[in-house]
Structures are given as C-alpha cells and as structure tokens.
Amino acid sequence: MLQRSEQQALLQTLEYEDMNVQFFYTRQSRAAGLGDAINHARNFINNEPFIIALGDSIIHSEENECLLQRMLNTYAEHDNSLVLGTREVPLEEVSRYGIVKPKNGTDQPILEIDDVVEKPPVKTTPSRLAFAARYILPPTIFDALDRTSPGKGGELQLTDGIRLLLKEGTLGYSVKLTDKEKRYDIGNMGSYFEAFVDFALQDEKYGYQLRQYLHKKLNL
Numbered sequence: 001m002l003q004r005s006e007q008q009a010l011l012q013t014l015e016y017e018d019m020n021v022q023f024f025y026t027r028q029s030r031a032a033g034l035g036d037a038i039n040h041a042r043n044f045i046n047n048e049p050f051i052i053a054l055g056d057s058i059i060h061s062e063e064n065e066c067l068l069q070r071m072l073n074t075y076a077e078h079d080n081s082l083v084l085g086t087r088e089v090p091l092e093e094v095s096r097y098g099i100v101k102p103k104n105g106t107d108q109p110i111l112e113i114d115d116v117v118e119k120p121p122v123k124t125t126p127s128r129l130a131f132a133a134r135y136i137l138p139p140t141i142f143d144a145l146d147r148t149s150p151g152k153g154g155e156l157q158l159t160d161g162i163r164l165l166l167k168e169g170t171l172g173y174s175v176k177l178t179d180k181e182k183r184y185d186i187g188n189m190g191s192y193f194e195a196f197v198d199f200a201l202q203d204e205k206y207g208y209q210l211r212q213y214l215h216k217k218l219n220l
Helices: 008-012 033-041 067-077 092-096 141-146 156-166 189-201 209-216
Strands: 050-053 058-060 084-090 098-102 110-117 129-137 170-176 182-184
Touching: 033 141, 033 156, 058 067, 058 129, 058 189, 067 084, 067 170, 084 156, 092 129, 098 156, 110 156, 110 182, 129 156, 141 156, 156 170, 182 189, 182 209, 189 209
Parallel strands: 084 170
Antiparallel strands: 050 129, 058 182, 084 129, 098 110, 098 129, 110 170
C-alpha cells in the first residue's frame, strides 16, 4: 500500500523487516513482578546469556559507544558474569529503584558489584547507583528465580534473583550512564512528554517546525 501511494519515507521505516531477525513474544498473565516476566522468556533463551531491555525506558546516547555496547564489551571481558546498566539518582529517589552496592566506591564508569537491593530506604541505601533498565544475565538466573520467594505484593523481583547469584559467586559489574546519556522512563506521563519533545526537536524533518511552534506558543 505504501509503495502504491508512493510514500517512500514511510516505507523506509519498515527496513528492519529485511534484517535477519525473528521476533517472538509471550504474555504475562498478571502483574507478578519483573522476575516473573523474565521467567516467561526462559524457553527463548536456549541456555545462553541474554539481554533484557525494558521497553518503558529509552536511553539516548551521544557517546561513540552506547550503554549497551559498553555492557557487551564488559561481558566479553568477564565471561559468565552479569552486567547491569546503572545511573546515579538523587538520594530521595533511591526507594523507587533497584540499587547497587559497589565493592569499591562509585567514581569509576565500570564497577564490580558487591550486592544489590530492591527499593531501599534512604537511610540504609548502599549507594545512589540505580538500575537503568538494561541487563546482561547468564541463564543461571532462571534457577535463581526458581529459588527466590515472592516479595511484597506477591511479586517475584528480578533484583532478588540477581542478589542470589551474586551471593553464590557469580561476578557482577555495573556500567554507568555518562553525562552524554539520558534515560527516559516513559512509564510515567511526565517523562513520556519530555521524551516526545526532546526527540521531536532532534528530528531532521520536523524539528525546526516544532521549535518555531514552541517559541510562538511559549512567547519566547
């Protein structure tokens, strides 16, 4: 239909269909936690390490290598480990995220992980280093989740499964977002609108037009 209507620009957005990639999906029957959601994918993994990229988080990067590529590089150097994308958050927000306890401070871009804690209180948080919705995990996470009890609200937390792997000797590494990267948590409307405006302003075709409209609308 797009070809017949000569809408070449829209047709180009479908080029991903020509890639040698297969898409599979499964459904989580009820909201039972991220650990439960990951458990639903175990038949897709084929006992191999895998990436988790949460769909409600967009990470915009102006680095030469994006966060996920740096995570893959770290995993390649430490086979059979687990690698977490992380970012510094304000102290008052730590109770909203999984938080990393690093072994040796938080000033390096790549850190070895000592422990992880799900949504700790401000007074007891081990750091301000929060999960950034990107993970590389070994297939042993499924066995760890099988041995993990549901937490608050009956939800199975991925953080608790990761914590068990760390306690049993799996090495873990944190790869931090840089000052040239930003995470948009589009699971809430405020950040969704922020992401829409930021990406629209960068659009080659419509960015200038939107910028002019905003100037007029806001009387700038």
